[in-house]
Each structure stands twice: as structure tokens, then as C-alpha cells.
Amino acid sequence: MVSSKQLTFSYSPLKKFTFPDLHCNDREALLILGQSGTGKTTLLHLLALLLQPESGEIRLNEQSLQNLSAAEAARIRAKELGIIYQRAHFVSSLNVLDNILLANYLADKKQDKNKAAFLADQLGFAEHLFKKIHQLSQGEQQRVSIARALMNDPATILADEPTASLDDINCRKVVALLKNQSASIGASLIVVTHDQRLKDEFSNQVSL
Amino acid sequence: MNLLKISWANLKEKKLNSFLSGLLLTLGIGIISLLLLLNKQLDEQFKRNIRGIDMVVGAKGSPLQLILSSIYQIDAPTGNVPLAEVNKLRKNPFVKAVIPLSMGDNYRGFRIVGTTPQYVTHFEATVADGQLFSAALEVTLGSKVAEASGLKVGDTFASAHGLDEEGEAHGEKEYKVVGIFEPNGSVVDQLVLTDLSSVWAIHEHEEEARSEDQVLPGELTSGEANEREVTSALIQFRSPMGLVALPRQINANTSMQAALPSIEINRLFSLLGVGIDTLRALALVIMLIAGVSVFVSLYNSLKDRKYEMALMLSMGATRTRLFLMLLLEGLFLALLGYFSGIVLSRVGLWLFSRAAEQDLHYSLSQFGILHEEFYLLGGALLLGVLAAALPSLGIYRLNISRTLAED
Numbered sequence: 001m002v003s004s005k006q007l008t009f010s011y012s013p014l015k016k017f018t019f020p021d022l023h024c025n026d027r028e029a030l031l032i033l034g035q036s037g038t039g040k041t042t043l044l045h046l047l048a049l050l051l052q053p054e055s056g057e058i059r060l061n062e063q064s065l066q067n068l069s070a071a072e073a074a075r076i077r078a079k080e081l082g083i084i085y086q087r088a089h090f091v092s093s094l095n096v097l098d099n100i101l102l103a104n105y106l107a108d109k110k111q112d113k114n115k116a117a118f119l120a121d122q123l124g125f126a127e128h129l130f131k132k133i134h135q136l137s138q139g140e141q142q143r144v145s146i147a148r149a150l151m152n153d154p155a156t157i158l159a160d161e162p163t164a165s166l167d168d169i170n171c172r173k174v175v176a177l178l179k180n181q182s183a184s185i186g187a188s189l190i191v192v193t194h195d196q197r198l199k200d201e202f203s204n205q206v207s208l
Numbered sequence: 209m210n211l212l213k214i215s216w217a218n219l220k221e222k223k224l225n226s227f228l229s230g231l232l233l234t235l236g237i238g239i240i241s242l243l244l245l246l247n248k249q250l251d252e253q254f255k256r257n258i259r260g261i262d263m264v265v266g267a268k269g270s271p272l273q274l275i276l277s278s279i280y281q282i283d284a285p286t287g288n289v290p291l292a293e294v295n296k297l298r299k300n301p302f303v304k305a306v307i308p309l310s311m312g313d314n315y316r317g318f319r320i321v322g323t324t325p326q327y328v329t330h331f332e333a334t335v336a337d338g339q340l341f342s343a344a345l346e347v348t349l350g351s352k353v354a355e356a357s358g359l360k361v362g363d364t365f366a367s368a369h370g371l372d373e374e375g376e377a378h379g380e381k382e383y384k385v386v387g388i389f390e391p392n393g394s395v396v397d398q399l400v401l402t403d404l405s406s407v408w409a410i411h412e413h414e415e416e417a418r419s420e421d422q423v424l425p426g427e428l429t430s431g432e433a434n435e436r437e438v439t440s441a442l443i444q445f446r447s448p449m450g451l452v453a454l455p456r457q458i459n460a461n462t463s464m465q466a467a468l469p470s471i472e473i474n475r476l477f478s479l480l481g482v483g484i485d486t487l488r489a490l491a492l493v494i495m496l497i498a499g500v501s502v503f504v505s506l507y508n509s510l511k512d513r514k515y516e517m518a519l520m521l522s523m524g525a526t527r528t529r530l531f532l533m534l535l536l537e538g539l540f541l542a543l544l545g546y547f548s549g550i551v552l553s554r555v556g557l558w559l560f561s562r563a564a565e566q567d568l569h570y571s572l573s574q575f576g577i578l579h580e581e582f583y584l585l586g587g588a589l590l591l592g593v594l595a596a597a598l599p600s601l602g603i604y605r606l607n608i609s610r611t612l613a614e615d
Contacts, residue, residue, distance in 0.1 A: 091519070
């Protein structure tokens with residue numbers, strides 16, 4: 001479960017963001033809608049502990065995440081958060097499987113090859129496991145990044161513009177995928193986007 | 209999956225860059241290693257043969273040439289000196305031993321040296337098969353000569369004139385093999401040793417079949433009994449006091465010159481030293497450039513991999529862990545460069561050795577690791593780590609959020 005209260009952040013005295021309070025239970029999904037420039041990515045990065053808020057509080061499973069050191073933040077990020085970026089980033093020198101296992105490795109967890117294979121199967125890219133990332137299509141790469149986000153059974157999954165470059169059919173497919181997968185591991189799902197098509201897919205919504 | 213695997217995968221990804229850095233390191237280390245190997249072996253060989261010989265007397269000319277020809281059997285002798293003058297030295301109170309040498313013929317490129325049994329005991333050579341020469345025209349072969357020629361005890365052969373096999377053959381009188389030496393590690397291995405008188409015996413006959421003006425310099429002529437000549441003589445002193453007056457006396461008052469081995473060899477090495485120092489400087493420059501190459505390669509690669517680094521940091525990697533991963537890349541390159549450099553230097557040594565064997569019958573084929581090469585390893589690793597550390601420090605300044613947001 002994730003919640004935030006009175007979060008604010010400013011890049012400079014002129015560029016200050018104040019965010020609405022958020023709340024999302026386990027197995028539920030929250031949609032954060034906003035046009036460009038409303039601070040969507042900033043909010044996501046705050047929730048992902050990549051940025052420290054100027055004021056306000058984030059709570060994860062009733063634990064307050066205020067004033068964490070960089071190392072603590074990194075540890076929590078590795079174990080409790082799964083982040084899916086808008087443009088998939090991978091380690092280009094490793095193959096698909098190793099990129100997924102990287103999530104385990106960097107969280108100091110045991111590398112679970114079976115789980116990776118299972119997720120690959122579920123998400124439909126099992127035959128590409130030993131290929132290099134650049135050999136996969138964009139859609140396949142996105143599904144790989146979803147699998148990677150799930151590897152550590154995180155408490156929260158954060159998705160940044162997951163449907164931005166997809167057509168209507170694939171857009172719905174990806175949303176369904178995200179909801180199912182996060183529900184199946186008992187995580188909260190937070191999607192940040194400007195894509196109006198997703199308005200109908202989420203009951204829990206917030207606008208920036 | 210671990211740091212090693214990721215570092216290695218990154219190196220493989222940038223094949224050309226890694227290849228260039230590796231190649232430069234290999235070259236630099238190869239040259240330094242080769243110089244170390246050659247230096248050690250040349251040093252050993254030169255020292256081994258010069259041990260216990262205080263002075264060499266022979267015909268006037270270049271002292272270095274006298275030393276090279278009489279001790280190392282390289283280069284042509286400077287001429288001949290009367291045996292009587294050499295024998296006079298035996299009476300000198302400072303002189304302990306006089307070992308006369310006569311040279312001028314060869315068998316299949318291996319020199320035939322007429323001398324006394326003292327030569328054999330000086331070089332601590334022992335007979336493996338058969339016995340030491342005693343009468344004229346009896347020879348004992350060095351181990352390499354026996355191996356190369358296939359001659360055995362009891363065989364006879366005709367020598368060729370001069371120092372290379374193409375010389376005119378002395379057909380009438382033949383040498384007889386009475387013994388073969390054990391491998392000795394000294395110049396004896398590559399010589400055919402015989403009694404001093406043999407060389408006169410061979411040429412006596414020849415004299416009658418040839419006119420005077422066909423006599424080559426350095427060639428031994430038999431002449432009459434008291435006009436017998438030798439090529440040179442190795443001298444041992446009874447006390448170092450001999451060095452004080454004797455050489456000067458010989459140079460000024462006799463038809464011979466006295467050369468001091470240690471002085472001439474030091475001079476030779478200092479001449480060679482200029483070449484070796486230049487090569488060493490060159491090798492160090494190459495290694496520095498290798499370091500620069502590693503640096504540039506990693507620097508560029510990091511610029512490209514900015515997102516990957518930010519990604520891994522966002523996934524929970526600590527900055528120090530990523531810093532170590534980058535250092536490992538430099539270390540791998542250094543290790544690879546070191547090992548291929550060591551292999552390269554041995555190949556180079558093998559090539560040198562073949563040439564030396566063919567022309568000079570000296571073998572330079574010790575391929576073991578020298579302890580200086582461990583220092584070289586340390587140097588290479590240090591270079592790799594330093595060259596990698598500089599660009600890798602950028603990890604500590606990476607702004608994760610901004611990098612990930614910049615798509």
C-alpha cells in the first residue's frame with residue numbers, strides 16, 4: 001500500500017510543484033493523469049525515491065519514507081519498488097535473461113532463473129531470452145521491462161507512460177497485463193500518463 | 209551474473225576499442241619483457257665464458273675483436289703471434305696459467321680450436337663418451353657439434369678452411385673423433401677441440417701445395433719449429449697485481465697486444481646499452497599510450513552508457529559497486545595485455561634464438577618467468593586501474609533522476 005501527503009518539489013524558485021494526496025491499496029491500481037509540464041515524471045521520481053521531496057511525506061506499507069539516506073533509499077527501491085520507464089533502458093551488453101536477473105542481483109537477492117522464465121512465458125517473449133535486447137521489437141522490450149519490474153515481488157509498481165507509443169488494441173492489452181501481474185503478486189500499481197485512453201480503465205484516478 | 213560477467217560483457221561489446229587498448233598494452237609489455245629476457249640471457253652467457261680469464265694476448269688490432277674471437281668464438285681473430293713470445297709469459301711471476309689457442313678451420317660451421325687440456329679444465333667440461341684428445345689430429349667434440357653433425361667416436365672428417373663451411377676443404381689429412389663432451393653451458397659446447405699441434409699438422413701439408421701469396425691473414429703457417437705461431441692465449445694471473453704493469457708491458461714491448469676481458473665486455477655492453485635504453489624508453493611510451501587508450505575508451509563508453517548507469521543505480525546498485533565494475537574493465541584489459549605481451553616476448557625470443565643459433569651457435573632459449581616480470585605485472589595492473597578510475601569517478605556525480613527523465 002502506498003500513500004502520499006502534501007508532497008511538494010521545486011527544481012528552481014520558478015518551477016515549483018505541489019501534488020495532490022495519493023492513496024493506493026494492495027492489488028489496486030491508481031491512475032495519475034496530467035498534461036506535459038504538470039510534473040508527472042517528477043511525481044513518479046518522488047514516489048520512486050529518486051528525488052527527495054521538499055516537504056510532505058510518502059508512506060509505504062505504513063512505514064514513513066522521510067529523510068532516507070541515499071543507501072537506504074537504494075535498498076528500498078531495489079526490494080520494494082518496480083519501475084517501468086517510458087523508454088525501456090537496459091544494459092546493452094547483456095542478453096534478455098541477464099537483464100531481468102539484474103533486478104535480483106542488484107537487490108542482493110538470489111537470482112531466480114525459473115521465475116524469469118515463467119514471467120517470460122506469461123508475457124510472451126520466452127523465445128527471446130538469450131537474445132540481445134536490441135534484437136527485440138519495442139513492444140517486446142516493454143514487456144521485458146515489465147517482467148524485470150516484477151522480479152523482486154515489489155510492494156509497488158510504478159509505470160511511466162506505458163502506453164504512449166501504442167495503438168488502441170495494444171494499449172488495452174498492456175494495461176490489462178499490468179493490472180493482472182501486479183494483482184497477482186499483491187502489489188499496488190500506479191500509472192502516470194497523459195494518455196486519455198486510460199481514463200476508462202481505472203476507477204481510482206487523480207488529475208494533475 | 210555478477211560484476212565480473214558484466215565487466216567482461218561490456219568489454220566484448222566494444223570490441224574494437226578493447227582490441228586497440230589490448231594491442232597497445234601487449235606491445236609495450238612485450239617489448240619490455242623481451243628486453244628483460246635478452247638482457248638476462250646475454251648477461252649470463254657472457255659472464256659464464258669470461259669467468260676466470262684475466263687477460264688475453266694476441267695479434268695487435270682491436271682488443272674487443274680479440275676478446276670476442278678468443279673467448280666467445282664470435283668474429284674473426286686479429287692475426288697470429290709467435291708461440292715463443294706466448295711461452296715467455298709463463299716465466300712471469302704474476303702469471304699462473306697460459307692457455308694457447310690456435311684457430312682457423314671449421315667443420316660445418318663449428319670452429320676447430322687447437323689448445324691444451326687446461327682449456328678443458330678451465331671450462332669445467334667433462335667427457336661424456338670416449339676420451340680427451342691427446343695426439344695430433346685427435347678431436348673431442350662439444351655436445352652441440354656432435355648433435356648437429358651426427359659424428360660419433362671413431363668417425364673421421366675433413367675440416368674446411370676459414371670460419372665458414374664454404375671454405376676450401378683440407379682433403380689430405382683428416383681429423384679423428386676420440387671423444388664427445390657433456391653439455392656444459394659454455395662455449396665448449398659449440399667447439400671442436402683438438403691438440404695445439406693438430407692445426408700445424410694440417411697446414412704443413414697444405415703449404416706444400418700452395419704458393420705464399422695465397423696465405424690468408426690469421427691463417428696458421430707451420431714454419432720451422434721455433435717459428436711456430438698461435439692465434440692467441442688466455443692468461444690467468446696469480447695475483448691482481450698482474451693487472452698493474454703486465455698489459456702495458458706486453459703492448460709496448462712485444463708484437464702482441466693484451467686485452468682485458470672485463471673492460472672490453474663492459475665497453476661492449478655500454479655501446480649496446482644505448483640501444484637497449486632507447487628501446488626501453490620506447491616501450492614505456494607505448495605503455496603510456498596504452499593507458500591513454502584505456503582511458504579514452506572507457507570515457508567514451510561511459511558517455512554512451514549514461515542511461516544504463518542511471519538505470520542500475522535506480523535498481524539499487526550502489527555507486528561504489530558500479531565504480532568497481534568499471535575498474536574491473538580496466539583490470540581485465542591490463543591482464544589480457546600482460547599475458548599476451550609475455551607470450552609475444554617469448555615468441556620474439558624464440559625468433560632471436562633461432563637466428564643466434566644459426567649464425568653464432570649460442571642458444572638463448574630460456575623461457576621461464578623472471579621475477580622482474582612480476583613487477584611488470586604490478587605496473588600493468590596499476591596502469592589499467594588508474595586509466596579506468598579517472599573516467600569512472602563520474603559515477604559519483606551522476607544525477608539519476610535527471611538522466612532517466614532525459615529521454
